[in-house]
Amino acid sequence: MATVTYINSFEVPPGRDEDFLALWTEVNAYMRKQPGYLSHRLHRSLGSDARYRYVNVVQWESVDRWQDAHGEEFRAIVTRPGQHVFASLPGMYEVVNDGQAA
């Protein structure tokens, strides 16, 4: 089975980390329960001047599973009144080359 990798990069201004992580944690808790979710790694930039200070890399079983996870329940979480929307750059990828140290 060829899995897919969803990479979502977030623009989080310095000082907004707490707000971002609260929302991200809630979305992540939801995603982890969805069929097809395999694993994730959330990365934070070591420097404060990166355009995308957070990058989430998530393995899914398939594009279809990932799409199914973005239904009404998901939208309800991210569109609550007063919810700050962090700009993001989402994309769906496949691994075409990997390797590790000998």
Added chain:
Amino acid sequence: MATVTYINSFEVPPGRDEDFLALWTEVNAYMRKQPGYLSHRLHRSLGSDARYRYVNVVQWESVDRWQDAHGEEFRAIVTRPGQHVFASLPGMYEVVNDGQAA
């Protein structure tokens, strides 16, 4: 030991994949021999309209090791006369949260 994650996203126009992969493969072969390199995954976008069609995610032992790997020999590879330069968005990250399916 806290490792670091280097994420480099590349703008590769459709049709330029062969040129990009030739250069990337050469740089990767060099990097894999450097002290501190741990592993990598090169991702290619499933859609052709992504801004960043390739995203390389690389684990290094430390920022210092990564910096040491970007010396003269590296520059000689990427600055050859006639070498096309692919625009990229590089950043150094740390993993702040990870998990997997139950």
